Amino acid sequence: MIIKSDWHIHSEYSHDATQTLEHVASRAKEVGLEKFGITDHVNLNDTQFLGILKKSSMGVREFQKTHPEVVLGVELTPIEKPEFDYLAKNGGIREGYVAPATDKPYDIELAVTKEELINHGVRYAVGASHWRVDRPGLNFDFSDVNEVIKEWYRQQMWLACDERVTILGHPWYNGSKLWYQDFSVIPHSMNMDIAAALKENGKYVECNAYVAYPPESSEKFRYQYAEFLRELFEMGIPVTYGSDEHGCYSDRIFEIEKLLSSVGFKEGDISGIAEEHLW
Numbered sequence: 001m002i003i004k005s006d007w008h009i010h011s012e013y014s015h016d017a018t019q020t021l022e023h024v025a026s027r028a029k030e031v032g033l034e035k036f037g038i039t040d041h042v043n044l045n046d047t048q049f050l051g052i053l054k055k056s057s058m059g060v061r062e063f064q065k066t067h068p069e070v071v072l073g074v075e076l077t078p079i080e081k082p083e084f085d086y087l088a089k090n091g092g093i094r095e096g097y098v099a100p101a102t103d104k105p106y107d108i109e110l111a112v113t114k115e116e117l118i119n120h121g122v123r124y125a126v127g128a129s130h131w132r133v134d135r136p137g138l139n140f141d142f143s144d145v146n147e148v149i150k151e152w153y154r155q156q157m158w159l160a161c162d163e164r165v166t167i168l169g170h171p172w173y174n175g176s177k178l179w180y181q182d183f184s185v186i187p188h189s190m191n192m193d194i195a196a197a198l199k200e201n202g203k204y205v206e207c208n209a210y211v212a213y214p215p216e217s218s219e220k221f222r223y224q225y226a227e228f229l230r231e232l233f234e235m236g237i238p239v240t241y242g243s244d245e246h247g248c249y250s251d252r253i254f255e256i257e258k259l260l261s262s263v264g265f266k267e268g269d270i271s272g273i274a275e276e277h278l279w
Helices: 021-031 047-063 081-089 114-119 145-161 188-200 219-234 252-262
Strands: 005-009 035-038 070-076 124-127 204-208 239-242
Touching (some): 005 124, 005 204, 188 204, 188 219, 219 239, 219 252
Parallel strands (some): 005 035, 005 239, 035 070
């Protein structure tokens, strides 16, 4: 097997997931995983997501007593700094927030500090872009492809440099799948900038199942994306696997292995997180 661990899985504790820890552990064993991480969403520093962090950390740590192969992680996403500040001042209550007018992209923040995560028993974080932070309010306006590429680049460069991020999660994921027919619309220079930042800061990069092998993508895109990951690997950036499963752990891992093999990945190339990189 090329893939022996999965570092991006959501459980029923997350706001958008349903699978139990028991289900994940059972399926992980069936597909041959030796280790896996639970990374439930903590998108905002509001009462909902801080509650998810508490429930996930408590549930996973209890589950670890009988399943030592489970590691507690978290998934964080860039948010606009003014909203973070508002929530911090108002006890995590979002009601009443109005994004301030700006003529430049908002500064970026993540929902929790590294110290707070460690206090909850979290041992690593996946940092991943989900929406625009250059515009207000969980913005999903993807009408201008060039503007979206520019914003994703900004966020991914920022994540690659933040101390809380262990793995750059689903690089270039986009909910509207803007470039899922031809990955070459992403400038190679941007990928090299991101790679340099990852390497300089000792980060991992994720092969994410929902980006590497989405049903809506072309074969051309899948191969291009796998080549992108291979290029980063050959630059010395360790590549992890993340199924990003939310509902029912699938056999997609075997399709991903075939794809990775086609660009030269072999057993031992897809990394787990080294113990010295866990908190």
